[in-house]
Amino acid sequence: MKTNKERILELKTNGYKISFENVFNLAFENYKKIAVYAGLLFLVTTVFLGIISVLIIAFTYGIANFQDLIKPENLDPKNFSDEFLMIYIASVTLFSCLASPFLAGFIKMAHCAEIDEEFHVSTAFEYYKFSYFKELFVATLTLSLLNMGIASVLEATGIPALSFIGSLTVTLLSILTVPLIIFSDFKVFEAINTSFNLVLKQPLILLGLLIVAYLFLLTGVFMFFIGLFFTMPFLYSTYYAVYKSIIGFE
Template sequence: MKSTFDQIEDIKKNGFSLDFATVFNHAFENYKKIALYSGLIILVLTIIIVMAYMGIMIAYFGFESLKEDYLKEFTNQNFTVVELLMQTIGFSVLAALIAPFSAGFLKMADSADKDVEFNVSTMFYYYKGKYFTQIFVAAIITAIIGNLFSNLIKSLNIPFGDVIAIAIPYIITYFVYLSTPLIVFGNLTAIESLKASISIVTKNPLNIFAFFIIGFLGSLVGLVACCIGIIFTVVFNSSMQYATYFAIFGTESEEEDSIDSIGKYDID
């Protein structure tokens, strides 16, 4: 059986195909298994984070910092180059620290798919060992590049600059769509996973884009339910990401021999 590296080389040479209905159905069925549990976890963590944020803002800036006018003024102010750089680094580090938690949804999806029991600790599984380092590095590289280009576009004051600046991080995220699954399931390093994801996406850009968009929009469906519903739908994106990777490579748990995983699943 072929290793992940060999499969990637085959994809580079021959490309691959995906059946839309199969991937979507797999993602949706998997989502139904993890939606409620993951939603409750996110709800509890969201309450804790909001309370901590409010406490910090009040401690440093007073109660005025919680008013809408104050937040608008802070958002619209012109930052210096140094401030923008510090802001970019700060947001990038924060994104990288959250990335292993997001990867926990993939672990949960994998466990649900294999009918393996999962719990709260599953969400924090990738904050240990080699996984944390590689996920953190991949995430911070992606975030820094996205934020730098986004801030650069904003500073140029070009037509539709704000729209382009908002789109850039999403475009980059699209090309590295499979980087985290390649780390946690394919045992690739951060750099290897980023390069491999770009190669895979560019071999079948339309299908991957469709899954990327559907996963993103599906995760926002909860906004129609008084906004709080997004807590229970946001995980759909992870389920779609998992199903996409599954359809291309097949998955076994990272403790199992990844060489044996390919060939167990049909790829159209």
């Protein structure tokens, strides 16, 4: 029996065939199994982190300064200093890196649902083990820097659409990076390179799946915004379905 890495090597050389309909159906059926549980976990975690963030900012700047900081006129990006923007970008990037193992846990949750294995809150935090955490942290940091670099270069052309297309391209090409790390034990750059290589074998189908996943996610905004927390798991079910359909498991 071939290992995952042996099969992946063959896929990189010979390519593969996938069906949009089959992958979407797998993602949607899987999503229905985790939607409520994962949605509630997203909601509770976001509220908790939001409260902690507000308290930290309030005590850092002082209550009076914090109230002044959140006035609408002070939230206009045009009024932000270069120093503030740098701190903001660095903070968002750091948060994304720290949160990446948590989000990877939802892909694992989707896997558990697929094989009828019980999952718990601890499943979402499973990849904070150091062996996985460092790979996911560096992978997220690398892709974030790559994304920002490409977006900045394309934005300099004066055509905003190019910057968006650049960001979308990086997101699409890296769709398999996290699953390769958590399911196939790939290292950071091996996972990124393999993801790019495999996605380029079937870019249009995978782009269609990614767009549908984001459109589905955005429907949550129209459900009093809180629905976003319950449509979000579909994105991670899609990541899982793509990995399972292309690579599978031993």
